[in-house]
Amino acid sequence: MADLSTTYMGLKLKSPIIAGSSGLMNSLENLKQFEEAGAGAVVLKSIFEEQIQLETQKFIKSGDENAQQWNNTFQGIVNSQSHYYDEALEYINNFAKEHTLDQYLDFIREAKKNLTIPVIASIHCVSNYDWSYFAKRIQDAGADALELNVYVLPSDFNRSGVENEQVYFDIIEAVKKQVTIPISLKIGYYFSSIVNTVQKLSETGVSALVMFNRPYNPDIDINNLKLTSNYLLSNPEEYARTLRWVAILSGKLKCDIAASSGIHSFEPVVKQLLAGATVIQVASVIYIHGIDHIRQLVSGLNGWMDEHKYACISDFRGKLNQQNIENPAVYERVQFMKLYSKIE
């Protein structure tokens, strides 16, 4: 049996397969099953920045002296992001009925009591407006690490690429002031120069970059002329997009890489590790096949390592990243030229 253990964000994992953040990560029973099935760590369902702000607003109404200062900031958010704010507020109001911040912290404590694998909490955020104090509460509740899913869709005509990208750096700076536990940053693809920005992000003191979160894509129902959202779960072809960037960035960053999106079977797990990923995160495939699917990913990886006589993951991690292959151009435009020129 090969040794699947690895280190991610300084945490010791028994396998490189992590159960990524999703609605399935809200239940202690599920978390235990993930551990039993062989997951190396679990990432809890995200708490939203707006939820934290909403709770803070309640605190303001309670008359605390810091209230006025916070209220000004909150008003700033409403003004600057009003196009999405109403909808977000409605969603969070509903969500907050069941999931308050205290419940989230209790859940971290419960998870820590019941699991031996690392528990990574998660915050979904779009700004650094006055919510970062909650990161400290997450740390105090016992989380082993904190994943920040920063979701900046560059759809604001008034914001430049530089301004959009600055948000990531501001968030890391604010959160790093609050905590000493490792922080990972979950990012999307929308950067004007992805490798340059990602490299700089890796130098901010984050312990890992999770590449990539999967943007929600709208769709149109042409029969009812309505907007829909059909593609909640990824499909198995999507892993290739992550693969390219993992391979190009591997060996060039000052932090670990968690590969995410479209990883549904053990083969792309192996591919991402060969490209240089430290760990793999999975979410959609668990909705499709159930928590036990983790066993198949783990045993598939194990079988492949045995077959190729690799005793441990570091024996092959990054072997096929861009800097280790003979023709680095295959990860770039030349591949496209070759492929398309064959098709008449």
Ligand SMILES: Cc1cc2nc3c(=O)[nH]c(=O)nc-3n(C[C@H](O)[C@H](O)[C@H](O)COP(=O)(O)O)c2cc1C
């Ligand atoms: C139903 C569902 C809920 C999700 N909720 C969260 C979340 O709360 N926070 C987060 O960072 N990612 C969330 N994700 C995104 C996943 O963690 C993951 O980044 C994305 O789905 C791509 O990976 P996959 O192809 O393995 O699903 C969610 C995904 C799904 C399908």
